[in-house]
Amino acid sequence: MNTVPATASVVIVGAGPAGMTAGIALADAGVDVVLLDKLAEGANASRAVVVHARTLEVLESLGVTEQLHEHGLVVPKFVMYDGDRALARVSFAGLPTKYPYTVMIGQESTEAILLARLEKAGAQVYRHTEVTAVTQDADGVTVEYTDADGTPNSVRAQWVIGADGMHSKVREAARIGFTGATYPESFVLADVRMNWPDARDEVSLHLSPEGVTVVAPLPDPRPDRYRIVATVADAPEHQDLAYVQALVDARRPGAHARVEEIVWSSRFRVHHRVADRYRAGRILLAGDAAHVHSPAGGQGMNTGIQDAALLGRLLATVVDGAPADILDEYETTRRPVALGVVKFTDRVTRMATLRPRPARLVRNLLIGTATRVPAVRRKLAYQLSELANR
Incomplete structure (x- = not known):
C-alpha cells in the first residue's frame, strides 16, 4: 500500500x-x-446507473464521455405508466445538445x-x-x-x-x-435478468398505490438485464426472487414479466437534504x-x-x-x-406515491393532458437532462 x-x-x-x-x-x-x-x-x-446529457457534456471536457458510450447503453426515451396505461411519453431527441439521450451504465x-x-x-x-x-x-x-x-x-x-x-x-x-428530512418509505434497488415487454431504448416510471417503480435497461451482452427501483413501506433486509417478482407483478400487472435472476440488490432510506x-x-x-x-x-x-x-x-x-x-x-x-x-x-x-383513488385519477388526467402539448414534453426532457444547469 x-x-x-x-x-x-x-x-x-x-x-x-x-x-x-x-x-x-x-x-x-x-x-x-x-x-x-x-x-x-x-x-x-x-x-x-443514469448519466444525463449535461453530465455527458461536462465529462467530455475531461475526455471520458466516449468511454461511457462504449461501455453504456444509449436510452433516448422516458415513459410514465399507471398500471398498463402509458400516461406520458417523453423523448430526449431534439434537445439542444450533442447528447440528446441518457446513457445507462453501472x-x-x-x-x-x-x-x-x-x-x-x-x-x-x-x-x-x-x-x-x-x-x-x-x-x-x-x-x-x-x-x-x-x-x-x-x-x-x-x-x-x-x-x-x-x-x-x-x-x-x-x-x-444538513437541512431536510427523511422519506417514510424504503427504497429497493435490484439489478435483475427478466423478460420485459418494453423496448430497451426507454426508461419507464410506474405509478401505483403501492408506490413508485422505475425500470431501466442496463448494458449487457444479453438483452435481459434491468434495474428496478421501487418504494415500499418497509423493505426486507434481503430481497429474494419471489419478493422482486411480486413487486413487478403489482406495479405493472399487464407486463407478464418474469424475473429470472437477481444479479444484485439493496435497500435504503432516502433523505432530502441540502447543506x-x-x-x-x-x-x-x-x-x-x-x-x-x-x-x-x-x-x-x-x-x-x-x-x-x-x-x-x-x-x-x-x-x-x-x-x-x-x-x-x-x-x-x-x-x-x-x-x-x-x-x-x-x-x-410524492405525486407518484398518491394513494387515494380520486387523487390518482386527477393526477393521471393532468399528466396525460399536459404532456400532449409538445412544449410541455420538451420542458420535462430539458429538466430531466439537467441542461438547465449550464
Missing part, C-alpha cells in the same frame, strides 16, 4: 464519482491533489473509467484511509486518518473537499448544517456530502459530478494564486441547482 504524502495542495475525502471528477480537474491543472477513501476498492455494484463502470482518467492525470486514490478529524486554521487544514492497520496519521493541505457522502465527516467537522452552505473557510463540499434526494429522475450522481467539475476548475485557479473569493461562485451557482433538484424529485416522488 502506498504511503499518503504528508502534504498536498488539496485533499479530497471520498473517491466516488464526485471526488474523482474534482480530482481530475485539479490534477489536469497541475494541482498537487490527494484523494482519501476508507473503502478497499471503488463501487463493485451498479448503484447509480456506477462500477463509471468509477473505473474516472479512476483510470484520474491516474492518467497523475493523481492517486489512497484507500483504507478513514478520516477521523478535519481541523482548519488560517494557513491550512489538517486531515487526520487511520490506515488499514488502524495506525493514526495526518496530511496537511491548503484546501479540503468533502465528497464523502451523506454522512460526511468533513461536513460535520466544518459544522455545516446550509457549501464552504466553510478552507473546507468545501461536493456530491452527496452537499445534497441528497429521491432517486426519481436519476439526478443524484449527475448533480454531484457537475458540482465537482466546477469546483475543481475554480479551486485550481485559487491554488494558482487567484483570490479565494472566486470560490463564492461555486455555492451561488451549484447550491440553487441542488435545491431545485430536491424540489423536483420530491414533487415527483
Whole structure:
C-alpha cells in the first residue's frame, strides 16, 4: 500500500464519482491533489446507473464521455405508466445538445473509467484511509486518518473537499448544517435478468398505490438485464426472487414479466437534504456530502459530478494564486441547482406515491393532458437532462 504524502495542495475525502471528477480537474491543472477513501476498492455494484446529457457534456471536457458510450447503453426515451396505461411519453431527441439521450451504465463502470482518467492525470486514490478529524486554521487544514492497520496519521493541505457522502465527516467537522428530512418509505434497488415487454431504448416510471417503480435497461451482452427501483413501506433486509417478482407483478400487472435472476440488490432510506452552505473557510463540499434526494429522475450522481467539475476548475485557479473569493461562485451557482433538484424529485416522488383513488385519477388526467402539448414534453426532457444547469 502506498504511503499518503504528508502534504498536498488539496485533499479530497471520498473517491466516488464526485471526488474523482474534482480530482481530475485539479490534477489536469497541475494541482498537487490527494484523494482519501476508507473503502478497499471503488463501487463493485451498479448503484447509480443514469448519466444525463449535461453530465455527458461536462465529462467530455475531461475526455471520458466516449468511454461511457462504449461501455453504456444509449436510452433516448422516458415513459410514465399507471398500471398498463402509458400516461406520458417523453423523448430526449431534439434537445439542444450533442447528447440528446441518457446513457445507462453501472456506477462500477463509471468509477473505473474516472479512476483510470484520474491516474492518467497523475493523481492517486489512497484507500483504507478513514478520516477521523478535519481541523482548519488560517494557513491550512489538517486531515487526520487511520490506515488499514488502524495506525493514526495526518496530511496537511491548503484546501479540503468533502465528497464523502451523506454522512460526511468533513461536513460535520466544518459544522455545516444538513437541512431536510427523511422519506417514510424504503427504497429497493435490484439489478435483475427478466423478460420485459418494453423496448430497451426507454426508461419507464410506474405509478401505483403501492408506490413508485422505475425500470431501466442496463448494458449487457444479453438483452435481459434491468434495474428496478421501487418504494415500499418497509423493505426486507434481503430481497429474494419471489419478493422482486411480486413487486413487478403489482406495479405493472399487464407486463407478464418474469424475473429470472437477481444479479444484485439493496435497500435504503432516502433523505432530502441540502447543506446550509457549501464552504466553510478552507473546507468545501461536493456530491452527496452537499445534497441528497429521491432517486426519481436519476439526478443524484449527475448533480454531484457537475458540482465537482466546477469546483475543481475554480479551486485550481485559487491554488494558482487567484483570490479565494472566486470560490463564492461555486455555492451561488451549484447550491440553487441542488435545491431545485430536491424540489423536483420530491414533487415527483410524492405525486407518484398518491394513494387515494380520486387523487390518482386527477393526477393521471393532468399528466396525460399536459404532456400532449409538445412544449410541455420538451420542458420535462430539458429538466430531466439537467441542461438547465449550464
